[in-house]
Amino acid sequence: MHFTSVFFLSIVLIFSIDPSIRHINNGSIYQYVWSWTINNNFSLEIKHISAAITISRL
Structure with missing residues (x-):
């Protein structure tokens, strides 16, 4: 079977x-x-969003 x-x-x-x-x-x-280019822009967007969330928590 395997x-x-x-x-x-x-x-x-x-x-x-x-x-x-x-x-x-x-x-x-x-x-x-x-x-x-699409992947690079997407990763930059994710980093920007995560940085904004981190700053807003401080």
């Missing part, structure tokens, strides 16, 4: 990694820069 679940999980993992690698290889640099 072996079959690990086996099926391995197959699903292999099939899910292959499209991810193809997508990364076919993507443009602009997509990566845009994604980094």
